[in-house]
Each structure stands twice: as C-alpha cells, then as structure tokens.
Amino acid sequence: MSGMSEPPRARDAAALVVDFGTTTSAAIVVAGEEAWPVPEPVTGAASWPSAVFWDGQQLLVGTLAEQRKRSEPESFAAEFKRGLAADTSVVLGRRRFRPVEQVVALLAALRAEAERTHGAPIGRALITVPASYGPSDPRRARMIAAADAAGLDTVELLPEPVAAAFAPAVGPSFVAGDIVLVYDLGGGSFDATLLRIGERWHDVLGYGALDDCGGREIEALLASRIQAEGQAWLAPLLSSAATSPSDPAALRLGMAVTDFAQRLKHQLSVAPAVEDFFLPNAPAYRLTRADLGALAAPLLGRTVTCCTELLARVGVSPHQVAAILPVGGGVRMPAVGELLQQALRLPLHTVEEPELATVRGAARWLPQSGPRRVPAATSPEPSIPLSFAIPGGSAHLLRWLVAPGQAYVAGVPLARVRLASGALWDLTARMPGTLDRLLAAPGSEVTAHEWLALARP
16 A cells, blocks of 8 residues: 555554444555554455355355355345444344454454454544444444454544545645635445544534435445346346345346446546446446436435535535545446536545555554643642543543552553543543542543542652
8 A cells, every 4th residue: 555664573562453344444554654554464455345144164254255155145244334223133044143253253353354454453543434433323333342342442433524634645735724625425325524624633513314325325226226237147046036125146146237337337437438348248238427326316416415404504615615525435426526516616636546545544644643641630638539621521441550559650540531432542640649539430431620530649
C-alpha cells in the first residue's frame, strides 16, 4: 500500500486500526510514527472479505470463507454488520451464531495476522464506526465487546467520516474551518456526513444513512439483468438447480451470477465497455459504462437526495461546502462522480484508493491526535480528592493505571476513560503523590469534577 512502511525493527507498543466494513474490512498496524497494512493472508490484498464460514469446528473468515461458500452455501454468511443492531442469531450449518460473534471471529483473525507481522502482542485497537452510531446506539457497545472478546482490551472508536477526512489526498488538503460533505458509498450501505475540519479533530455537523443502498445492491440489480437476458443459457442450470430458492444448488447459482456481476462492475471502473463469459460455452456478455450507469441511476439518485436533505436539515447551503469527499469502493464507478458534479455542482476532493480512505485516514489520525490527557484538580487538604475536567462532561471509566498504595509522579496517567464519542483519554496527576483510595470503580460512568479517588501528597 502506498504511503505505508514495512514493519519496523524496533517493536514499539502498537495499535491495530480497523475499518470494519459491511462487505470488506481493512486493518493497519500503527507503532509510533510508522504504519503498515495487515494483508489478507490468502490473497495478499489490503482488504479482507467481511465473511465467515462454519466448517463444523471453527469459523473461517475472509477469503477462506469465500472459497468455501459454494460448497455449503447454508454455512456461509456475509454482511453480518447489518445485523449488529438487533444481534439476532442465524443458522450456519448446524449451529447458531449472533452477528457479534461473527464480528469477533474476523477481528480475532485481523489481530492474529497483525501480531504475526508485528512480532509482538497487540492489545489496543482503534475501530472506525459510522457516524450514525450515536452515543447510545447498541452497535457501539457490541463493537467494543467484540473487540474485547477478540483479545483487544483497549478499544477506541472513531467516526468513519472523521477518519476519511484524514486520508492522503490527491491535490491540496483541507484547511481548518472547511465544511466538507463526506459521500461514502460502500459495499453494503451509504453514509453522508457533514464535517467541519479542525486541526486534530473534525466535528460532525450532521449525517444521513441508507442501509440498503450500496455496491451490493448495484450488483444485485446487474445480476437480475444478467439472469433475465441470459435465460437461454441459464435455463438448463436453473431447471436442474432446484425447485426451492433456498436449495444449496440454487444458492450456488445465485452466488455465481452475483460474483460475475461484481466482476463486470469492477472492470467497468477502468474500461468503457467489457465482454466476459459466465460459462465457457455461453455467449459473451457485453456491458458498457452507460448501461451500468442507467441501471444504477435510481439507487444513486437516492444517495444525492440523502445529501441534499442532510444539507437542508443542518442548515448549510451548498455554497458553504468547500468540497465533496467521495470514499468507499462504490465511488470508483465513473457514474458516481459525474452524478455528484451534475447534481450538487461542488468540487470533488480525490483521495488515493477511496476504498481504503477510512482505514488509512484513521492510521494517520492516531499518531497526530496528540496527548489526550486531563490533569487532576486537587485541594490543599492532607487527603487530596482527585477530580478531572472531563471533556464533554462525562465518560466511561475503563481502568485505573495506578493501584492504591502506589506512588506516582506528576504527569503520570492515573486512569483511562472513554468519552461518549468513543475517544480514549488519560486522567493524569497534576502533582506527585500516593494513591490512597478509589472512589469510582472500573466500568462506572463518571462525570466532570466528580471525586474519583483520594491521594496523599
């Protein structure tokens, strides 16, 4: 991956940065100022399929799962991120798995591969989540719980659009104060977010989301067209496949047609027209960019409507927006850029490899996010109560880093908290002392200026 270094020889404390997507996921290890991708072990690609397969003993993930899906379609699952809100279990083979368990399997595989390349254990994670995952959204807690179950005990969340705005740009970068519309067309969903650019953090002004509007939906439309136009050569397969759509043979055929549609779509991102063969003895299937653009036009029109409604809802006029930032694998379709310029008439801010913009931006943000520390407020009493001006007014206390009876020096982190935004902050000592007694237990919600501990000078 361009802009990424090889694993450093010095094994510094590292963090695993993960963009957990609906259809694909990507990860980068960050150690100090250095970063390198975690390639999919089978293909070597930067992205891992967000897919699992139950082989009767374990959940296979990524390409290993994709390779097995046609052998036993009923044991395969993908796009399980969509089910994270309800977290209702599904049957894979002869077992039931909740979506959060499937997330655990993929995160554990990412961590294991990251530790293999890093050569040391990794316990910290920075995971990007959609801006639509608000502070009380259960998907936030389930993503954190999944990471913890995967062996990542210090987990930080970062909104995907905030991360994407830090991605390497082709051309001038944003400047503080710019208002940017992040247009994220992924494999399984669409997200529109308005950001105000800052030096170390970008403020989310508003967001809109379409959970049924992504690259997979475009591929499904194309697959339906292929089946309709290819009845002559698909009919024998359809008649011999099964009488029920849930039959494994029918599922295999549907998967094959969808994979063929995906292949055509990807080829059209670099060529104006393509001819390809679904079967060696079938006629060539021809498709042009114009054909695909017309097929996808109603779906893409919904994304533009989502953007215009977001601007109106937030009260931002188009002339106040500095640029549109298109990210996600779906924006590689030339029709997307053409539609955005025609409909919104705003400059497009191009990033390298838009499908990796979120993970690469998060990896750039992490080392430059600065020391996020709050010094303790103390009193002149012999037993000193420690309180902290917690940003945002409240936080979740993750753990104490200094034990009662332990001496500490000024500036040392005493405890670590997670803000409602998902960011991690350290509560630090203003003066040296000895921790006497804890007044707040790990796992509790704490507020700004609340007494959290007692200390002795």
